[in-house]
Amino acid sequence: MKKILIMNGPNLNLLGVREPGIYGGDSLSSINEEIRKKAEEKGMETDFFQSNHEGELIDRLHAAMGKYDGIIFNAGAYTHYSYAIRDAIAAIKVPVIEVHISNVHTREEFRHKSVISPVCVGVVAGLGKKSYICALEYFA
């Protein structure tokens, strides 16, 4: 059975409350539950991790080595400037899909750049919570 880790970075614990016009009204736990059910339908196992701390995200990426077939990762604002997270993704031999709820390319200039895209297998952005589901379908 394929095992997929779903990771969320800073401020994504506030989904549902945080700028709902941009990120929607669903909480992270309800989105995670949808992902879990979808994965189950497809015969996959899921684990979930959220942190507001760069080092904890890096530790979780390291710990994923040899344990997961894929990682779906919304790194939040770290996407745009964390070379440490970029290097962690490059170091582990687990394919990572970068996801964003919003279409970062229609937003502020600083969101147009991702330092993690070059080390990810793909990017899904702008589809709301469906961004996570699309990434899951790729791993399925």
Ligand code: DQA
């Ligand atoms: C985000 C986009 C980022 O620019 C932002 O910092 C986030 C969320 C998204 O899911 O659309 O925290 O990754």
